[in-house]
Amino acid sequence: MSEDHVDDLEELRRLGRSASREPVGWEQPPPDLWDRIADEAIRDETEVPVSIESRRRPARVRWWVAAAAAAVVVVAGAVAVTRQTNDPDVIAAVDLDVLGESGTGRATLVDREGALQLQLAVDGVEAPDGFTEVWLINADLTELISLGPIRADGTYDLPAGLDPTVFPVVDVSFEPFDGNPEHSGDSVLRGQLTF
Numbered sequence: 001m002s003e004d005h006v007d008d009l010e011e012l013r014r015l016g017r018s019a020s021r022e023p024v025g026w027e028q029p030p031p032d033l034w035d036r037i038a039d040e041a042i043r044d045e046t047e048v049p050v051s052i053e054s055r056r057r058p059a060r061v062r063w064w065v066a067a068a069a070a071a072v073v074v075v076a077g078a079v080a081v082t083r084q085t086n087d088p089d090v091i092a093a094v095d096l097d098v099l100g101e102s103g104t105g106r107a108t109l110v111d112r113e114g115a116l117q118l119q120l121a122v123d124g125v126e127a128p129d130g131f132t133e134v135w136l137i138n139a140d141l142t143e144l145i146s147l148g149p150i151r152a153d154g155t156y157d158l159p160a161g162l163d164p165t166v167f168p169v170v171d172v173s174f175e176p177f178d179g180n181p182e183h184s185g186d187s188v189l190r191g192q193l194t195f
Contacts, residue, residue: 088110088111088112088113088117089110089111089112090108090109090110091109091110091111091116091164091193091195092108092109092164092168092193092194092195093106093107093108093109093193094106094107094170094191094192094193094194095191096122096170096172096189096190096191097189097190097191098188098189099187099188099189099190100125100174100186100187100188100189102124102125103122103123103124103125103172103188103189104122104123104124104189105120105121105122105123105125105172105189105191106120106121107119107120107170107191107193108120108121109164109193115157115158116157116158116162116164117155117156117157117158118134118136118147118155118156118158118170119154119155119156120134120150120154120155120156120170120172121154122150122154122172122189125150125172125188125189127174127175128174129176129177130174130175130176130177131149131150131174131175131177132149132150132172132173132174132175132188133146133147133148133149133150133172133173133175133183134146134147134148134149134150134156134170134171134172135147135169135170135171135172135173135183136158136162136164136167136168136169136170136171137167137169137170137171138166138167138168138169139166139168139169139192141169143167144167144171144183145159145162145167146181146183149175150172164193164195165195168192168193168194168195169190169191169192169193170189170190170191170192170193171183171187171189171190172187172188172189172190173185173186173187173188174186174188
């Protein structure tokens with residue numbers, strides 16, 4: 001082992017001993033660190049002296065730049081895969097007709113990894129003496145399923161096994177606090193999903 005390497009090894013040992021006694025405090029690297037490393041790598045490529053020792057340095061710098069670039073590519077790929085995984089498939093969507101005095105709404109049926117959800121965006125609809133409820137109704141308006149009161153996030157899980165093509169009508173109604181689970185007959189928004 002050369003004398004330089006022995007000195008380097010001893011320096012590493014000294015640092016290791018001092019690190020075990022002193023608390024570690026990480027410093028924030030300057031924001032232009034990677035730009036400076038890349039500039040240094042390019043400069044070393046063009047200004048490499050003939051000696052063996054100086055040839056090793058650019059190789060190390062190039063390795064760090066390559067490792068950093070690979071890390072960025074891996075992270076970007078992971079983010080892209082996560083986004084693709086979390087984005088649901090849109091099955092059908094409809095702007096809801098206004099049946100009451102005001103309000104707007106749009107219903108979107110999505111498939112999120114095999115589970116059907118209704119996403120409902122509603123504005124300007126407030127029940128004066130009660131609450132608003134979301135329903136799915138069959139095409140001839142004889143059967144209906146409640147998805148519950150209007151939710152802040154606008155997302156409703158469809159019951160497992162429900163065929164949305166059989167219940168394509170999305171309905172928003174005003175409901176009184178009377179304990180009756182049936183539809184009040186006071187619909188304010190309605191639209192039919194097309195498949």
